[in-house]
Amino acid sequence: MKLASLKGGRDGRLVVVSNDLAWFTPADAIAPTLQAALDDWANLEGDLRGLAESLEHGAVPRERFHEHDAASPLPRAYQWADGSAYVNHVALVRQARGAEMPETFWTDPLMYQGGSDGFLGPRDPIGLADEAWGLDMEGEIAVITGDVPLGAGRDEALAAIRLVLLCNDVSLRNLIPGELAKNFGFFQSKPASAFSPVAVTPDALAGWRDGKLHGALEVELNGQPLGCADAGVDMTFDFGTLVAHAAKTRALGAGTIIGSGTVSNRSQDGGAGKKVTDGGVGYSCLAELRTIETLAGGAPKTPFLRPGDVVRIEMRDARRHSLFGAIEQEVAAV
């Protein structure tokens, strides 16, 4: 089943989208918003699935689904916590700045609490007030959970995952060192993120297994491929483990979004990944590319994002059909 929130009001309007993303039918008769559906999932899931089936059969009124009419599936959420499950990415970035990475990073997930009071829509511009902040994208996979009890184990956590979606975790790289030095984590360095137009139940994703979403995450910058790393590869912590980590000392409310962190693959020889133009799978953020450039030549060559730049993040199935629709955002000076 595929769900989306059409723009309108603070929380959008819940619709069911056809598997091929061509059509939608309103779901407000079942739940006005996705949050309302998640709040009462046990009672409403069956009705939503029934509606999705009717949509596939053409048995209900339908309209054309346009991705640019969609807000993020949860236009605002009660929780957004982002892991850093592709430890390869962390190791690389640290290597470039000469910082050691603790061994525990391979066994104890990194996770930060993100702002969730307002997400950008998948086609909304990314407003940038100051180029010196070092704007970057981060291509990620994310999941939306139902209620998760305090202390849930990995299997219980995995079973609480309701939907899967893509994320652009917008980052202001040059604000990060100063904030991390203050020891309170990210805040100003993590402005509003954006999510894919459509969120999909795990059972409708052929690539979903063992708590990971297998498949290439296509990341483009200005129409050129930047990365196509496989989200199921080199993911040190699966989503069940990430959700359980978040629930270790507190229950998680329905509608909690948990992110994977920047998708990142090692190269086949186990070292740093190669650029797409060099036959590699490339990178899901500019920071990683700049790290590779620094390791190779002593300094980064690729600038951070500037007004006019366009970022696109998408995942397709074996037949090249888009699974979640595309995040496509232009950077705009504000």
Added chain:
Amino acid sequence: MKLASLKGGRDGRLVVVSNDLAWFTPADAIAPTLQAALDDWANLEGDLRGLAESLEHGAVPRERFHEHDAASPLPRAYQWADGSAYVNHVALVRQARGAEMPETFWTDPLMYQGGSDGFLGPRDPIGLADEAWGLDMEGEIAVITGDVPLGAGRDEALAAIRLVLLCNDVSLRNLIPGELAKNFGFFQSKPASAFSPVAVTPDALAGWRDGKLHGALEVELNGQPLGCADAGVDMTFDFGTLVAHAAKTRALGAGTIIGSGTVSNRSQDGGAGKKVTDGGVGYSCLAELRTIETLAGGAPKTPFLRPGDVVRIEMRDARRHSLFGAIEQEVAAV
């Protein structure tokens, strides 16, 4: 005007409370929940204030207000970000562990993103799964904002403050060092916080001026006074500055809660505050008391909270009338 959310459902039921906290009248006819009221404040504030006035005059049906029937004013919120505006507190805690405090802490606010998907009610127990985690309370002042545009200055931020309330920012002290070492900020070390039964508009608080709430924050442990520091004293950053800090790189959605951090006063000679039993204003958390004990005797003497301990946080006016109702929570093993 004083507002509360009676327990019921995920978001409670909005009521207007009389100034003396004795009575309430339902406000659902105006807005079903506090979040709904904040979402459309410009249109609804007048009606809510009219209802509050009618309640004071006994002109509408009213019922007895019982604090233990109240949820936190926002039982869940889209954003909870906690500052550390009483820099004295930070300096002390660092001093005890021999860590230097950067000078910039006096000019650049500390703030972390907290979990907001589910708050404890003001009389709910604090569930503790493991005593070794080092459970502590933190007595704080907090504000709830309306929409705040990206890049808002201090005055604009101050004008966006809708409500003031008290907070117990529950902390797991022994999980903090490990999390801070990972550089991603607090996560597992900050389980669900609790807020006072009632939230109050700034105009109804005699102690509200210059973006600070003046008055003693009374913190008790097991019926004994632990602290009565003045929240208007030694607050390095006022709430206007804290909200503007949060809005530097992103807009804040209506219903954002911003906390002051642990209220803390220097002693009159400018040094570490004295215990209440030694004639001082004491402390709003155990960590600070333990710091004082460590500085005095080489090691802390007061243990962290254990099952059965009761924490109470309250603020009163000049006539000893409670302003927000009391947060009163017993620690319970889970």
